[in-house]
Amino acid sequence: MTRKTIKVDYLARVEGEGALHVTLRDGAVRDVELRIFEPPRFFEAFLRGRAFGEAPDITARICGICPVAYQMSAVHAMEDAFGVTVDAPLRALRRLLYCGEWIESHGLHIYLLHAPDFLGYESAIAMAREHQAEVERGLQLKKVGNEIVQLIGGREIHPINVRVGGFYRTPARRELAPLAERLKWARDAALETVRWVAGFDFPDCERDYELVALRHPGEYPFNEGRLASNKGLDIAVGDYEATFEERHVAHSTALQSAIRGRGAYLVGPLARYSLNFDRLSPLAQEAARAAGLGETCANPYKSIVVRAVETLYACDEALRLIEGYREPERAAMRVEPRAGSGCACTEAPRGILYHRYRLDEEGTITEAKIVPPTSQNQSSIEDDLRAFLPGWLSMEEEALRWRCEQTIRNYDPCISCSCHFLKLEVERG
Amino acid sequence: VASAPVIVIGVGNPLRADDAAGVLAVRQLRPRAGVEIREQSGEATALLEALRGRTTALVVDAAAGAEPGRLHRIDAAARPLPQGLFGVSSHGFGVAEGIELARALGALPAACVVYAVEGACFDTGAPMSEAVARALPVLAEDIAKEIEIFSNREARHA
Numbered sequence: 001m002t003r004k005t006i007k008v009d010y011l012a013r014v015e016g017e018g019a020l021h022v023t024l025r026d027g028a029v030r031d032v033e034l035r036i037f038e039p040p041r042f043f044e045a046f047l048r049g050r051a052f053g054e055a056p057d058i059t060a061r062i063c064g065i066c067p068v069a070y071q072m073s074a075v076h077a078m079e080d081a082f083g084v085t086v087d088a089p090l091r092a093l094r095r096l097l098y099c100g101e102w103i104e105s106h107g108l109h110i111y112l113l114h115a116p117d118f119l120g121y122e123s124a125i126a127m128a129r130e131h132q133a134e135v136e137r138g139l140q141l142k143k144v145g146n147e148i149v150q151l152i153g154g155r156e157i158h159p160i161n162v163r164v165g166g167f168y169r170t171p172a173r174r175e176l177a178p179l180a181e182r183l184k185w186a187r188d189a190a191l192e193t194v195r196w197v198a199g200f201d202f203p204d205c206e207r208d209y210e211l212v213a214l215r216h217p218g219e220y221p222f223n224e225g226r227l228a229s230n231k232g233l234d235i236a237v238g239d240y241e242a243t244f245e246e247r248h249v250a251h252s253t254a255l256q257s258a259i260r261g262r263g264a265y266l267v268g269p270l271a272r273y274s275l276n277f278d279r280l281s282p283l284a285q286e287a288a289r290a291a292g293l294g295e296t297c298a299n300p301y302k303s304i305v306v307r308a309v310e311t312l313y314a315c316d317e318a319l320r321l322i323e324g325y326r327e328p329e330r331a332a333m334r335v336e337p338r339a340g341s342g343c344a345c346t347e348a349p350r351g352i353l354y355h356r357y358r359l360d361e362e363g364t365i366t367e368a369k370i371v372p373p374t375s376q377n378q379s380s381i382e383d384d385l386r387a388f389l390p391g392w393l394s395m396e397e398e399a400l401r402w403r404c405e406q407t408i409r410n411y412d413p414c415i416s417c418s419c420h421f422l423k424l425e426v427e428r429g
Numbered sequence: 430v431a432s433a434p435v436i437v438i439g440v441g442n443p444l445r446a447d448d449a450a451g452v453l454a455v456r457q458l459r460p461r462a463g464v465e466i467r468e469q470s471g472e473a474t475a476l477l478e479a480l481r482g483r484t485t486a487l488v489v490d491a492a493a494g495a496e497p498g499r500l501h502r503i504d505a506a507a508r509p510l511p512q513g514l515f516g517v518s519s520h521g522f523g524v525a526e527g528i529e530l531a532r533a534l535g536a537l538p539a540a541c542v543v544y545a546v547e548g549a550c551f552d553t554g555a556p557m558s559e560a561v562a563r564a565l566p567v568l569a570e571d572i573a574k575e576i577e578i579f580s581n582r583e584a585r586h587a
Binding site: 064106124143157 | 457472474475477478486522526529532533535
């Protein structure tokens, strides 16, 4: 019996600390473990005893890349608990803020973290020396996302202007005008991005995933909708915990999620796109078709193309929102705390982010539960490697290790978020 | 708004013990015309954007090291930063990556100096170690002297 391991001791170009350990025995894949060793961060525990209004700002600190997602899931969960519905202009501003985060997060991942894999560079810096124009385009695109978050959220990282019921301050129409000019450039740059990444070589790998995303009657989803899948799931967000479960596995400090009775599922760009193609703007649909994407996509390597399409959509949608913006009569709805519980799912760049809070009559948090996208995707990442690795075993060690890392980076995993991520170890035997 | 030709960037997280050194050092500097002082978390793309269009940049950061409080002055314009010296931020993209990305894109200021102070403890909420606290005034003075030299050079070219 021969035994071999592939090890990546510290995954590069991912957020947080993780490793991959693969064991091969007699030429077959025996075991795949995505080892997450970033220490647990105990956010759910230290939210207990805090006021409901603190949740958006505390949970925003979980992630420097997707703080808006944490703020949005937190405020919607609180509003669910207190029976608050925000005015249409406030809701539109929340979508605009989310557009900013998607542009920023997708821009970073496409250009600096994922593209080097397809073009054969070990890092964005090495890639930048030979692809200056593309890297500059990516950086400027990301910057436009930052500018949206800065204007609506009050600052670029860990925004401070979001509150339960709305915002602390809402912008005047004239403040949004310069942003619209920047977004027109960004929309063109995003279209160029779709064309650029569509020209990459993609491994011919598809899987029959259960794709889970929000589905809204009229919109490509950010903040609201029912939870739907391509395998018949159609539930209210309130049924999340009855449908999904979290499991502890020994090799990870992040819990792994599964659909009760069915197992692994996938959240994020591929799922959102495949369930909501009809909700994309005509420009985004046209760009996706021209890039060779069908109305659904089951090749995880093509997630970079889907991210580019979503970036284009976010620019398009942000422009639409700015054009239709009416200054809200009030910056926030009146919020009266009451005892009870509330939950929400919103679409973080990496997929659905679930928050649930239990509150006492004064609005003090007595229990909090947060399920980030990366912990939901952990099983699917391992399953991708189990499914695809047998076809790669003739590869040289270095190329194989790279391919494994690339497979993980398809997910833009945020290990810091999930610890509530990577070294690769492949054991061949 | 035209940006100041000289920028001094204190990098770090003031809530993580010795990681506060860069930020606390630049807080000790006096305001001066033509010099912008900024605090950053160490995220590479933000650092890159701050470096663009400057003639001179001083970047101050804590670094992992065996001798807490030991100071380093690295001429980043002349050569790449040693790998693994600085802590990394989001997605492994930190100070060294920001500076190297700037160099690759032709955006690195003609004069770019990195001051590093070796730190012992980077734990969240922990106090700064004594050796690093003692080194701070010396570090601030070194930076002030360097700013003086660069500012005078700017003035002569102006």
